[in-house]
Amino acid sequence: MTPPALLPSWRPGPTRDAVVGFLAASESLPVETRVAAFDNDGTLWCEKPTYVQFDFFEDALRRRAEADPTLRARPELAAVLDLDMAAIGELGLERVALALAGLFAGIEPDAFTAAARDFAARARHRTRGAPIAGMRYQPMLELLDELRRRDFTIQLVSGGGTEFLRALSADLYGVPPESVVGTQVRYELTRRADGRPVLVRTAGVIGGANEGAAKVQNIQSQLGRQPILAAGNSAGDREMLEWALAGDGPRLALLLHHDDPEREFAYESVSGTRKEREPITDVAARLGWTVVSMARDWARVFPG
Amino acid sequence: MTPPALLPSWRPGPTRDAVVGFLAASESLPVETRVAAFDNDGTLWCEKPTYVQFDFFEDALRRRAEADPTLRARPELAAVLDLDMAAIGELGLERVALALAGLFAGIEPDAFTAAARDFAARARHRTRGAPIAGMRYQPMLELLDELRRRDFTIQLVSGGGTEFLRALSADLYGVPPESVVGTQVRYELTRRADGRPVLVRTAGVIGGANEGAAKVQNIQSQLGRQPILAAGNSAGDREMLEWALAGDGPRLALLLHHDDPEREFAYESVSGTRKEREPITDVAARLGWTVVSMARDWARVFPG
Numbered sequence: 001m002t003p004p005a006l007l008p009s010w011r012p013g014p015t016r017d018a019v020v021g022f023l024a025a026s027e028s029l030p031v032e033t034r035v036a037a038f039d040n041d042g043t044l045w046c047e048k049p050t051y052v053q054f055d056f057f058e059d060a061l062r063r064r065a066e067a068d069p070t071l072r073a074r075p076e077l078a079a080v081l082d083l084d085m086a087a088i089g090e091l092g093l094e095r096v097a098l099a100l101a102g103l104f105a106g107i108e109p110d111a112f113t114a115a116a117r118d119f120a121a122r123a124r125h126r127t128r129g130a131p132i133a134g135m136r137y138q139p140m141l142e143l144l145d146e147l148r149r150r151d152f153t154i155q156l157v158s159g160g161g162t163e164f165l166r167a168l169s170a171d172l173y174g175v176p177p178e179s180v181v182g183t184q185v186r187y188e189l190t191r192r193a194d195g196r197p198v199l200v201r202t203a204g205v206i207g208g209a210n211e212g213a214a215k216v217q218n219i220q221s222q223l224g225r226q227p228i229l230a231a232g233n234s235a236g237d238r239e240m241l242e243w244a245l246a247g248d249g250p251r252l253a254l255l256l257h258h259d260d261p262e263r264e265f266a267y268e269s270v271s272g273t274r275k276e277r278e279p280i281t282d283v284a285a286r287l288g289w290t291v292v293s294m295a296r297d298w299a300r301v302f303p304g
Numbered sequence: 305m306t307p308p309a310l311l312p313s314w315r316p317g318p319t320r321d322a323v324v325g326f327l328a329a330s331e332s333l334p335v336e337t338r339v340a341a342f343d344n345d346g347t348l349w350c351e352k353p354t355y356v357q358f359d360f361f362e363d364a365l366r367r368r369a370e371a372d373p374t375l376r377a378r379p380e381l382a383a384v385l386d387l388d389m390a391a392i393g394e395l396g397l398e399r400v401a402l403a404l405a406g407l408f409a410g411i412e413p414d415a416f417t418a419a420a421r422d423f424a425a426r427a428r429h430r431t432r433g434a435p436i437a438g439m440r441y442q443p444m445l446e447l448l449d450e451l452r453r454r455d456f457t458i459q460l461v462s463g464g465g466t467e468f469l470r471a472l473s474a475d476l477y478g479v480p481p482e483s484v485v486g487t488q489v490r491y492e493l494t495r496r497a498d499g500r501p502v503l504v505r506t507a508g509v510i511g512g513a514n515e516g517a518a519k520v521q522n523i524q525s526q527l528g529r530q531p532i533l534a535a536g537n538s539a540g541d542r543e544m545l546e547w548a549l550a551g552d553g554p555r556l557a558l559l560l561h562h563d564d565p566e567r568e569f570a571y572e573s574v575s576g577t578r579k580e581r582e583p584i585t586d587v588a589a590r591l592g593w594t595v596v597s598m599a600r601d602w603a604r605v606f607p608g
Contacts, residue, residue: 032474109524153480166528170336176457177528178482187524189517189543197546199520199530206511206525213493216503220413220491221510222526224470224481226503239493242501 007146008299009139015297018252018290022229023146025250029228031151037219037227037244038140039237040158040165043256044173046135048265049126053160056119057100058083064103074099094209101161101185102203109163109187109199116167130302133172137256138303140231144173147229155223158182159211159236163201181218183210211236216243233258234269235280241289253289257281260294263301311450312603313443319601322556322594326533327450329554333532335455341523341531341548342444343541344462344469347560348477350439352569353430357464360423361404362387368407378403398513405465405489406507413467413491413503420471434606437476441560442607444535448477451533459527462486463515463540467505485522487514515540520547537562538573539584545593557593561585564598567605 006023010016026034041047050058058080065071065081072078076099079087088096104112123132144154154175158165162182169175184206190198210218216239219227230237230244231254241253258267269280284291294301310327314320330338345351354362362384369375369385376382380403383391392400408416427436448458458479462469466486473479488510494502514522520543523531534541534548535558545557562571573584588595598605 032480109528109530153482155482162525162528176336178457178459178526180528184525187521189520189547197520197543197550199524199547216493216501217491220503221466221488222482224413224466224484226413239501243493243503246501 007139007142009142011297011299013297015290015292019143019254022250022252023150026150026152026228029249032225033228033249034147034150034152035155035225035227036147036152036229037155037157037231037240038144039232039234039240040156041160042233042258043231043237044136044140044144044156045132046125046137046264048258048267051160052120052123052132052135053164054080054097054100055123055126056116056164057097057103059119059123060103060115061100076100097161097183097209098203098205101201101205104201105203106200109201112163112201113167116164120168120171134302134304136172136303137298138300139298141173141303143231148174152229153225154179155219155225155227156180156182157210157215157219157240159209159215161185162210179223181210181215181222183208213239215240219243228252229254231256233280235271235283236269238271238280238283242287245288253284253287254292255280255284255289256292256294258294259296260298260301262295264294311443311446313446315601315603317601319594319596323447323558326554326556327454330454330456330532333553336529337532337553338451338454338456339459339529339531340451340456340533341459341461341535341544342448343536343538343544344460345464346537346562347535347541348440348444348448348460349436350429350441350568352562352571355464356424356427356436356439357468358384358401358404359427359430360420360468361401361407363423363427364407364419365404380404401465401487401513402507402509405509408505409507410504413505416467416505417471420468424472424475438606438608440476440607441602442604443602445477445607447535452478456533457529458483459523459529459531460484460486461514461519461523461544463513463519465489466514483527485514485519485526487512517543519544523547532556533558535560537584539575539587540573542575542584542587546591549592557588557591558596559584559588559593560596560598562598563600564602564605566599568598 041051076091076096125135156175160182162184165182166177166180169180186202186204186206187199188202227244229252230241232241233256245251245253258265270277271280271283272278345355380395380400429439460479464486466488469486470481470484473484490506490508490510491503492506531548533556534545536545537560549555549557562569574581575584575587576582
């Protein structure tokens, strides 16, 4: 049997039908409304057992700590050096991420981009040993290609740092830096002794983490267009998926369900407060999202 | 004599030579570094006697004030209704702009975009009576085309509101919304009674006005790439032009000098504090920018 020409890594069934139906329907829309927003970690590539950006920061921290053992004095950094996930959870990932990003305070954007690309070129997945580009999801790469073929603008909307993803987005996904929205470090314009301007990273961020309602507000503030397709995998993507469905015409909210421990991982995000907790697939069922079961809907998970 | 095929509205001379030389040199650069940043008001189109965005707000305010005369009670709005430029200057343009933008608090982004486009379709220049698209500068439109022909990414970096320019940027300049950076209104994600999400404008802004050093910081935060060409006309563009020149390889800082009272207007912006004031053309001479004299360098100012 020859694979279908369209989305060959998607198995036939209702999920693929929903995606193909959306693609066909979108062709009648004005091009400026063809906008698709994708979460990155756990949606376009593997986020387990740790985020790739975490691996990047851990790697940078280990190099620094060799030269400067006093870095261990900060509990956030000690927890990372020890890969003590319980301690990281207690401190809070946001606080740990801020401490890690602070390692790059004072450097220029180009130097940060070079460091991220250097890491991406040599990094291997923590348990599988594959190059990190090999941990992208092949079915999602095919979907990005089909969207681009239909003149969609692709937005990458990540809870991680904007700059790390921007450094890699063109190579990994064919998306230019200006279409990436993440958690934003604050920059400062300073002057050299001779008066020439230098732009440097600070240890602070603008607003908070790009999660939940912030994803919607930041898409509008920074990119200026409401997506008609949104894809995510966690509670932090919930508002973005709801917003993509809020309007007329063809719309699609895709939730990737990690239910494939054989080929990837099995886990699920929980939405809501401590009092009212709801697994994200229950939210999906209630709100009419299209759930992509990795085990059922994908014939193949990784490229190559 | 047939006009030159390249940039036909630019008169032969050192300025045009500098622009043509930069275009030729840029062709050897990696495409991802081909980035050009343009201020809008007074750089890509006429900003005198008032900003087009001011005209838009004034128009909206007059309609509102007919139905609700109490709007006059706010001194910022009364000054606009009276077109009392002295009072506006005393109050401060930033404060007046904030009051005007507040007229649209609570509405959804699409409604704002529709209002801006409706205004742009019927507006006429305050003294010349031309449609506002006719107040763009023909030589700059030709430059944008030549840059695009060389695969440049064009950034629009305005001190005005991001949303107003985004509503018009594709039609006026062929630039998509995500490549526009201006002063940013703050959004809020709210819920309808039935739970559906609604994104609305607030009366607040994120950070301050997009002028001076903020232009550099916001280009990096929101677009993620340093321009190698920057064009501006005022003190608020100074840091952006300095930053575009800070680096190796072909670079160009263009300062448009409004020295043509016959065809447009004659005025000049002054840089610095009250103690140390320096006309922006003096800054240009000192820092090695290319000054575009409208009177001398442009064979034609407006299209059509």
